[in-house]
Amino acid sequence: MTDSSNGTTWVLSEKFEGTFEKVRVLQEHVRRYSLAPDQVPVSIEDLQWAIEDVYRMKISKVLVDFDAEHIRGMMERYSDGRANVYVRSNQDADPQQNLYWRRFISVKEMIHIAIDEKDDFSPQGSETIEELIRNHTLEALKPAKSEIQSEALAELAAFELLYPMEFRARDIAHSLPLGSLAAHYQVPNYVIERCLEPGYMKMARATWNEISGHGLGGLNSNP
Numbered sequence: 001m002t003d004s005s006n007g008t009t010w011v012l013s014e015k016f017e018g019t020f021e022k023v024r025v026l027q028e029h030v031r032r033y034s035l036a037p038d039q040v041p042v043s044i045e046d047l048q049w050a051i052e053d054v055y056r057m058k059i060s061k062v063l064v065d066f067d068a069e070h071i072r073g074m075m076e077r078y079s080d081g082r083a084n085v086y087v088r089s090n091q092d093a094d095p096q097q098n099l100y101w102r103r104f105i106s107v108k109e110m111i112h113i114a115i116d117e118k119d120d121f122s123p124q125g126s127e128t129i130e131e132l133i134r135n136h137t138l139e140a141l142k143p144a145k146s147e148i149q150s151e152a153l154a155e156l157a158a159f160e161l162l163y164p165m166e167f168r169a170r171d172i173a174h175s176l177p178l179g180s181l182a183a184h185y186q187v188p189n190y191v192i193e194r195c196l197e198p199g200y201m202k203m204a205r206a207t208w209n210e211i212s213g214h215g216l217g218g219l220n221s222n223p
Contacts, residue, residue, distance in 0.1 A: 015115075015149060015153060016153065016156075016207065017207055017210060017211060018115070019115050019153045019156065019157050020157075020160065020204075020207045020208065020211055021211055022111075022114045022115055022157070023111075023157050023160045023161055024211060025054065025114075026047065026050045026051065026054065026114065026161065027161070027164070029050040029053065029054055030043075030046045030047065030049075030050050033050075033053075034046045040167075040184065040185060041103075041162070041184070041185050041186035041187075042161060042162050042164075042185070044103055044106055044107060047107055047110065047161060048061070048106075048110060051110050051111070051113055051114060054114070055113050055114060056081060057077070057081055057082070057083050057113050058081060058082050058083070059082075059083045059084075059085060059110055059113070060082070060083070060084050060085070061085045061087065061106055061110075062084060062085065062086050062087070063087055063088075063089040063102070064086050064087070064088060064089060065088075065089050065090065066088060071088070072087070072088050072091060072101065072105045073085065073086055073087040073088060073105035073106070073108065073109045074086050074109060075109040075110070075112050075113070077112075077113065083110075083113055085106060085109040085110055086109075087102050087105050087106050087109070088105070089102075091105070092188070096183070097182075097188055097189065099186070100182060100186050100187050100188045100191075101188050103162070103186055103187065104158055104162060104187055104188055104191055107157075107158040107161055107162055108154050108155055108157075108158040109154070111154050111157045111158055111161070112150065112154050114157070115150065115153055115154060115157060116150050158191075159191055159194060159195050160204070162185060162186075162187050162191065163185050163187055163191055163192065163195045165204055165205070165208055167185075168195055168196060168201065171196070172196060172201075178192055178193065
C-alpha cells in the first residue's frame with residue numbers, strides 16, 4: 001500500500017489491522033464499564049482491568065531494578081492464566097519522564113496478552129529486542145520474524161491506547177509544545193514525537209478508517 005504523497009510503501013498486514021482492532025475492543029470495554037472512561041491521562045489500571053477481563057488473565061506488575069541498554073520491560077505469561085509484567089524502575093534521568101516511561105512500558109508489555117499468538121512467543125526476550133533495534137523499522141514489519149513483529153505492534157498498540165487518535169489532529173492544529181503534550185497525556189516525549197509524525201498519522205488514520213469500514217481515504221488526507 002503506497003502513500004501517494006511521498007511514495008512510501010506501508011505494510012498494512014492482517015496483523016497490523018488486527019492489532020488496531022484489539023485496541024478498539026479494549027477502548028470500548030473501558031468506555032462501557034469505567035467510571036471515568038474518557039479521562040486524560042488514560043488510566044493504566046483501567047487498561048489492566050480491561051485486558052484481564054477480556055482475555056481472562058490475571059496480571060501482576062512489578063517494578064524491578066536492573067541495568068540494560070535497550071530492555072525497558074518484559075512480560076511472562078503462564079498456562080494457568082497468570083502474567084507477570086516487569087518494568088525497569090530507572091527509565092530516564094528526568095523524574096517525570098521516568099514516570100511516563102513506566103506507564104508506557106507497562107501498557108506495551110500488557111498488550112502482548114491481547115495481540116500475541118503462539119507463534120509470537122519467544123523465550124529469548126532480550127535477543128528479540130536487540131534484533132528489532134538492529135534490523136527492522138516500522139516499514140519492515142512484513143519481512144520481520146513473528147516475534148519481532150510482535151514487539152513492534154505492541155509499541156504501536158500502546159501508542160494508540162495512551163494517545164488516542166481522536167486527540168491528535170486537534171493537538172497538531174493547536175501546535176502545542178511537545179513537553180506540554182507529554183505532560184497532559186503522561187507519556188514520554190518519544191510517544192508524542194512518533195504519534196505525530198506525518199507518515200505515522202497517515203498510516204494510523206488509514207488503518208482506523210479500514211476498521212471502521214470507511215476505506216483507506218486517510219492515506220490521501222493531511223495528518
